[in-house]
Amino acid sequence: MATRLQFENSCEVGVFSKLTNAYCLVAIGGSENFYSAFESELADVIPVVKTSISGTRIIGRLCAGNKNGLLVPHNTTDQELQHLRNSLPDQVVVQRIDEKLSALGNCIACNDHVALTHTDLDKETEEIITDVLGVEVFRQTIAGNILVGSYCAFSNRGGLVHPHTSVEDLDELSTLLQVPLVAGTINRGSEVIAAGMTVNDWTAFCGSDTTATELSVIESVFKLREAQPTAIVDEMRKSLIDSYV
Amino acid sequence: MASNMFVVPQTRGTVLCCKCGISMAPNPANMCVTCLRSEVDITEGLRKHVTIMHCPECDSYLQPPRTWIKAQLESKELLTFCVKRLETDLKKVRLVNAEFIWTEPHSKRLKVKLKVQKEVLNGAILEQSYVVEYVQQDHMCESCTRIQANPDQWVASVQLRQRVTHRRTFFYLEQLILKHDAAAHAIKIKQMDQGIDFFFANRSHAVKFVEFLGKVSPTKSRHDKQLVSHDPKNNSYNYKYTFSVEISPICREDLICLPPRVATSLGNLGPLVICTKVTNNIALLDPLTLRQCFLDTEQYWRHSFKSLLGSRQLVEYDVFNIEVVSPEYNVGGSKYVIADAEVARVSDYGKLFYIRTHLGHILKPGDRALGYDLYGANSNDIELDKYKGLVLPEAILIKKSYEEKRQKKRGKPRPWKLKSLDMEVDESRGRANEQKMDSEYEEFLRDLEENPELRFNLSLYRNKDYQPSEMVSVSDGDDLPSVPLEELLADLELSEQEDGEDSMRE
Numbered sequence: 001m002a003t004r005l006q007f008e009n010s011c012e013v014g015v016f017s018k019l020t021n022a023y024c025l026v027a028i029g030g031s032e033n034f035y036s037a038f039e040s041e042l043a044d045v046i047p048v049v050k051t052s053i054s055g056t057r058i059i060g061r062l063c064a065g066n067k068n069g070l071l072v073p074h075n076t077t078d079q080e081l082q083h084l085r086n087s088l089p090d091q092v093v094v095q096r097i098d099e100k101l102s103a104l105g106n107c108i109a110c111n112d113h114v115a116l117t118h119t120d121l122d123k124e125t126e127e128i129i130t131d132v133l134g135v136e137v138f139r140q141t142i143a144g145n146i147l148v149g150s151y152c153a154f155s156n157r158g159g160l161v162h163p164h165t166s167v168e169d170l171d172e173l174s175t176l177l178q179v180p181l182v183a184g185t186i187n188r189g190s191e192v193i194a195a196g197m198t199v200n201d202w203t204a205f206c207g208s209d210t211t212a213t214e215l216s217v218i219e220s221v222f223k224l225r226e227a228q229p230t231a232i233v234d235e236m237r238k239s240l241i242d243s244y245v
Numbered sequence: 246m247a248s249n250m251f252v253v254p255q256t257r258g259t260v261l262c263c264k265c266g267i268s269m270a271p272n273p274a275n276m277c278v279t280c281l282r283s284e285v286d287i288t289e290g291l292r293k294h295v296t297i298m299h300c301p302e303c304d305s306y307l308q309p310p311r312t313w314i315k316a317q318l319e320s321k322e323l324l325t326f327c328v329k330r331l332e333t334d335l336k337k338v339r340l341v342n343a344e345f346i347w348t349e350p351h352s353k354r355l356k357v358k359l360k361v362q363k364e365v366l367n368g369a370i371l372e373q374s375y376v377v378e379y380v381q382q383d384h385m386c387e388s389c390t391r392i393q394a395n396p397d398q399w400v401a402s403v404q405l406r407q408r409v410t411h412r413r414t415f416f417y418l419e420q421l422i423l424k425h426d427a428a429a430h431a432i433k434i435k436q437m438d439q440g441i442d443f444f445f446a447n448r449s450h451a452v453k454f455v456e457f458l459g460k461v462s463p464t465k466s467r468h469d470k471q472l473v474s475h476d477p478k479n480n481s482y483n484y485k486y487t488f489s490v491e492i493s494p495i496c497r498e499d500l501i502c503l504p505p506r507v508a509t510s511l512g513n514l515g516p517l518v519i520c521t522k523v524t525n526n527i528a529l530l531d532p533l534t535l536r537q538c539f540l541d542t543e544q545y546w547r548h549s550f551k552s553l554l555g556s557r558q559l560v561e562y563d564v565f566n567i568e569v570v571s572p573e574y575n576v577g578g579s580k581y582v583i584a585d586a587e588v589a590r591v592s593d594y595g596k597l598f599y600i601r602t603h604l605g606h607i608l609k610p611g612d613r614a615l616g617y618d619l620y621g622a623n624s625n626d627i628e629l630d631k632y633k634g635l636v637l638p639e640a641i642l643i644k645k646s647y648e649e650k651r652q653k654k655r656g657k658p659r660p661w662k663l664k665s666l667d668m669e670v671d672e673s674r675g676r677a678n679e680q681k682m683d684s685e686y687e688e689f690l691r692d693l694e695e696n697p698e699l700r701f702n703l704s705l706y707r708n709k710d711y712q713p714s715e716m717v718s719v720s721d722g723d724d725l726p727s728v729p730l731e732e733l734l735a736d737l738e739l740s741e742q743e744d745g746e747d748s749m750r751e
Binding site: 163164165166168169170183184185188189190212213214216217 | 256
């Protein structure tokens with residue numbers, strides 16, 4: 001189910017939150033509305049953790065993670081790191097990495113099996129990603145943009161990419177990620193997909209400016225209509241390549 | 246760096262419009278054009294109704310604050326004018342196209358369709374066309390109002406006079422004025438005794454005309470003004486200005502006896518001289534020594550003098566014998582040869598004269614020439630009396646006469662014609678004057694035929710009525726001088742069928 005919400009009057013939900021299959025991170029806002037929206041959806045299933053990273057609220061863009069682990073930039077404070085380690089489930093490995101490109105959320109887009117990264121990422125970082133997140137790493141660009149983490153959002157069931165992505169690129173990415181992909185927009189025509197929404201296998205949260213058309217596209221590509229938390233148990237990799245033309 | 250790297254062809258995918266969900270190519274706004282149009286109206290805030298002033302008399306439109314622009318309906322000038330009236334609006338958007346939409350000519354409405362472009366949202370450029378309606382209000386422009394109020398009203402007048410008995414100068418001036426379009430602003434032109442009056446609506450036009458006259462003829466002018474009305478409240482005065490321009494009485498082919506002062510100032514030029522050319526300088530030629538001098542307008546008017554004998558007093562002579570005395574001289578562009586000639590007047594073959602003439606290059610025995618009969622003339626000139634001991638030649642020949650050959654061509658139209666100014670003639674003169682005018686005009690035309698330098702400044706037009714005669718003309722050595730066809734301009738005809746020939750230059 002896709003939900004529309006706002007963080008302090010901003011529709012860029014993906015900037016202030018990080019949603020995975022095992023946990024959810026939420027920024028500390030003035031009012032509790034943002035947090036309660038997440039809680040009402042997710043409380044019984046996964047922990048919803050309020051945090052900041054290096055004192056900022058843009059946690060969605062600074063960290064990258066999936067059900068296996070969470071990577072945080074080098075400027076995360078020790079207290080924040082400790083808080084995260086305490087709050088998250090034990091099987092989630094929280095790792096601080098030393099990387100020049102510290103906005104990991106913008107540089108890395110991942111689900112539980114595959115990750116797409118910025119082309120200039122360090123070799124060591126790539127290895128850490130493979131270890132901690134347990135994924136296969138591909139360096140890619142999306143519609144000519146190197147910030148793959150910003151311009152696409154994908155889960156284990158589907159993905160949404162930048163609207164200007166060409167058909168050939170879409171096919172190539174789909175093959176790599178092994179999920180159906182579609183090019184579309186979020187928040188009334190905005191191209192920065194991952195900033196406008198955050199998604200996991202059974203639910204998605206979008207900015208309130210998202211039009212009905214966009215919402216229906218999201219619900220169909222991420223297969224949210226019939227999704228229930230229990231359905232994740234049987235994971236099936238679809239080798240079918242499906243895209244809207 | 247392989248230049249023949251394999252590049253994957255990129256095809257653009259389609260996305261769904263974020264509002265209506267139809268499939269479309271992605272654009273910066275990611276909305277289909279219809280949705281974008283419904284969102285944003287770039288013509289918002291632009292004027293759709295404008296009022297323009299139109300003068301029904303002269304079909305012109307007012308561009309505030311004061312200019313009136315003449316334009317036809319649905320013309321390029323009118324379109325430019327309409328777009329200019331919207332200038333402030335069009336600063337906000339970019340104009341791509343403008344065209345007229347047809348409206349009834351008498352509906353007093355003009356419709357213009359404008360296509361504009363503007364950048365909206367995030368970089369998408371939207372193009373939209375809209376219609377502006379112009380309501381035409383009738384309002385007479387100032388010049389038409391003035392003409393309507395009093396058509397004869399003039400503010401400045403130029404009175405052009407020359408104290409001679411013939412009108413040759415005025416015929417020539419008329420052609421010059423036509424060529425330079427100097428009387429374009431004149432509201433009325435009136436022909437007077439010994440001159441022409443020009444009336445203008447503006448003092449500066451009159452001043453410009455007087456300056457033009459000063460450039461083409463040796464003139465002396467003075468000006469006056471007369472108070473018409475006076476507004477004491479804002480101290481403004483309305484005047485009528487009059488310019489009196491007098492042209493010097495010296496004409497071409499006149500025989501002049503120079504006053505002693507002038508003769509000495511010109512280097513002892515023989516007191517008898519012929520005037521060869523009059524522009525704003527007077528060219529004087531001494532026929533016996535072939536010396537030529539120029540008198541500036543100022544110089545002339547400082548010590549003005551009259552001519553001794555004018556072209557009216559020319560008498561025909563028969564040339565019996567010519568003996569060339571000197572080689573050919575080139576004086577001021579024309580060639581002269583001094584010769585001794587044996588001549589007799591056509592009216593009195595009894596008396597033979599042996600005279601010296603400067604026309605040795607064109608006269609041959611058996612020719613006719615025109616000259617001044619000093620032997621028979623009774624000169625009453627003060628200047629002549631001042632010269633003690635001056636021996637006057639018995640006759641001075643001026644030009645060759647083509648009278649016999651003209652007899653053959655009498656009645657046949659010329660291959661060229663001249664235009665004329667629209668002049669009001671003073672009706673108080675009688676019939677006799679008209680005949681005199683006609684014969685003078687005929688002489689003027691003959692003059693033009695004979696003198697190429699005279700034609701130089703004028704525009705001659707091809708005569709449509711002229712057909713060259715079918716008879717092979719018997720060429721008898723000495724042909725009648727005529728205007729070569731290449732010099733003629735084809736008259737610009739603006740007929741309905743638009744077959745006007747453009748005027749060609751020689």
